[in-house]
Amino acid sequence: MPCCYHRLKLEKEIDGREYFSNFPVSVMLKSKFDKYDAGLFLRRPFLRLACQQTLTTFINMSDKEHQEHAENFLRRAALQKAAEEFDCNVTRLKRKTGKTKSGSVNFISYLENLDKNHRLVPKTLHGNALKIDDIEFLQKMHEIWDKNEQNLFLVEVLTAFQTSIQVICENILLLDRVQFLRENGVNCYIRKITDDNISPRCYAFIAIKE
Numbered sequence: 001m002p003c004c005y006h007r008l009k010l011e012k013e014i015d016g017r018e019y020f021s022n023f024p025v026s027v028m029l030k031s032k033f034d035k036y037d038a039g040l041f042l043r044r045p046f047l048r049l050a051c052q053q054t055l056t057t058f059i060n061m062s063d064k065e066h067q068e069h070a071e072n073f074l075r076r077a078a079l080q081k082a083a084e085e086f087d088c089n090v091t092r093l094k095r096k097t098g099k100t101k102s103g104s105v106n107f108i109s110y111l112e113n114l115d116k117n118h119r120l121v122p123k124t125l126h127g128n129a130l131k132i133d134d135i136e137f138l139q140k141m142h143e144i145w146d147k148n149e150q151n152l153f154l155v156e157v158l159t160a161f162q163t164s165i166q167v168i169c170e171n172i173l174l175l176d177r178v179q180f181l182r183e184n185g186v187n188c189y190i191r192k193i194t195d196d197n198i199s200p201r202c203y204a205f206i207a208i209k210e
Helices: 027-035 044-050 055-059 063-085 104-112 135-183
Strands: 010-014 017-020 088-092 118-122 187-192 203-208
Touching: 027 135, 044 135, 055 135, 063 088, 063 135, 104 135, 135 187, 135 203
Parallel strands: none
Antiparallel strands: 010 017, 088 118, 187 203
16 A cells, blocks of 8 residues: 655756656656656645545544644644744654644744754755744744734635645556556556545555466
């Protein structure tokens, strides 16, 4: 069962185009990739979208879950935006940082615990040596949060759009691999074997030995 498409190795990046070691793999998609200059749009955001939650999961979320999702999204976005403004990248210290309760008050708690879960890394060798718990950085995050908190519903509008096209993105990746196997003489097809509301990665490759 395939998953973690966003972890495909980036081979090179040229003029905003991204090329990966193992995508595409089929001759058919490689030809289309080159013809339409797909390195411009089949990039890491495309791969991340392919491995996001499905539309089924999104539809079945409660109002409370939508609210919590939007707030967690905005917290991460504020962190990323602030880091960009200081010319830094964000590194996560823990694999999972845990979800927080909703509300602006809890955003303060999020800031107070930020250094336990993340750190800033300058984009250049002699770049900004700012620490993630420096007051200047925390104030910038708070400024971004205050500016956007009233538009939390837009996060879920965007997520709805993303989940609507998620299956298209994933199918491109899956069918590329099926085509690759068929090009190499393997009789192969895809079958959905679990409920995508339980596990979003619910497809398996079935290869038939002849």
